Amino acid sequence: MIAAAESERTVLIMNVNPFAPTQGEAFHPDAVYRLNVDTDGDDIADLAFSFVLSPPDGGSQTVTVHRATGDRAREHAAGGEAVISGAAVAFGADPNVVDGNGYRFSAGLRSDPFFADLDDIVNDFTWTGNDFGIDKNVFGIVLEVPDTELGDGPIGVWARVSLRQNGRLVSVDRGARPSLTAYFNAEDVKEKYNAGDWDTYREAWSAVLAHTGGYSAEDAEKALRTVLPDVLRYDRSRPAAYPNGRTLTDDVTSARLAMVSGGKITDDHIGPHTDLLDRFPYLGHPHPAS
Template sequence: MAHHVSGLGISPTSMDPRSHITDLYVFQKPGDDNKTILVMNINPYSPITADAVDPESVYEFGVDTDADAVIDIAFRMRFSPVEADSQTASVHLATGQRAAADLNAGETIIKDAPVTFGAQPHITTAGDVRFFGGLRSDPFFADPVGAGNNFQWTGEDFFVDKNVFGIVLEVPNTMLGSNPKVGVWARVLVPHDGRLVQGDRAGRPGIDNNFNQSVEDKRVWNQQEPAKDRELFLDKFTGVFEHVGGYSRDQAAILAASLLPDLVPYDYSSADGYPNGRNLTDDVINLGIAQVTNGAVPHDGLRPHTDLRSDFPFLGTPH
């Protein structure tokens, strides 16, 4: 199904659910076509406590501005330890060649923003940038029980009462570069053997869970950067399209190549939604299943959650 179950438990660097990405969303801000909203939801087991995010990890939105699947712009979030039932976050912006290579590069654009543990969101604004971090209702909707039973849909949305830890940024489009067509992905860098390494990643919805069949493939996938995707996974993705959807080899190869490298393609001059970025209400699971199965599976009948906010940070009140 979705990215909710991708890297968790696959390796020592992805055992902690606080370092696990559930979904990535990228969309034009409603009512303001000069702004973009970036949402990274983490921790599918987020409790209503102060223990939902890891202060030793780095959470990052990566932006590729020149279609080489390498980070040219990075927004990096770091969280303080929880003290006296409070926690803060800082956001750093790195650009250019050092954006991908140096985790300490760049400038601080948000400092000591309060993290939200309760129902009322605490929002921090600095210039044209807004930040939110905290417990929220999970906007993802799907029927994983039905999917696991040969697509015999139950009609039940498993995620309707679930929470996540949401990391939300509002940035001016100018921060994403002069070319409106970019690629966006998210990753979590976790401490391992005295250094920070990539423990989980997210781009298009459902890619890892639907296409990577073995534990080893999932481990390699979640610890590599998108620039290596076609070299290491194009043939395997092609095989999934052939086997599941009955596509010819040539058709399957074209479809597989369209998904790799795994970044969310986004034109910030457009509000169209998936596959241009991803809105919180986009029915990505049914679209993905239809593509993989060559249209053989009926719609699951589910609809977007009704508890979304109409304003920043857009994610609903936690349950």
């Protein structure tokens, strides 16, 4: 999840399915992918962009972008006006970039920008320089928004995926700040986190910090309060660099390692990917299927 400035416009990126296309050859047609924006600092969505996909048909798929404000921005369903309709999802090397109603948009298979030595993080930090994401792909959603849409002050941004189950939309994933789910959410905790009630997962998350970084209960809560609620803050008057927004080259893994280790580990020695584009949609061309 990234928020970064581009000449009085802000680029929002939501990447899903980190093993694309092996664990899903298209976006889920029964899901609502959502980017939420808080414009007044209360951690409640004031503006939401929802992305709804058609069923895949012979290797093709289309997406409609809905813009909602106020109460409709807080619903799981895609509400508000359709600002881009029927845009083709790009499954090949070249992105499909669509301009409409003041927005620029692209969705499709892209190179995964996430860089980290994941194997050695779980292997007692015996760094070998193996970048987990170097050959992986994601399904990327990239939306460029005029700053006039976002108010005058700092914004908060977070992503959510809701899936239709038994006739209703259920939150199955959400996030903004990097790696929180990976480090803190066991499967039984993830449901509580997705529901958004801090009191239901505070104890479990504090236990993780006690185990990984030797935190006391008081220090664990203090550390968690710096990243919760899980909203990515972005002050557009300052350059985007995590934790003020996030760019595709920010070393977010090292920032999270420092947190969970209590400052003992500050670097996994993996640098950013070099296949990023210098133009919209910024995510690199997808890697060939292995």
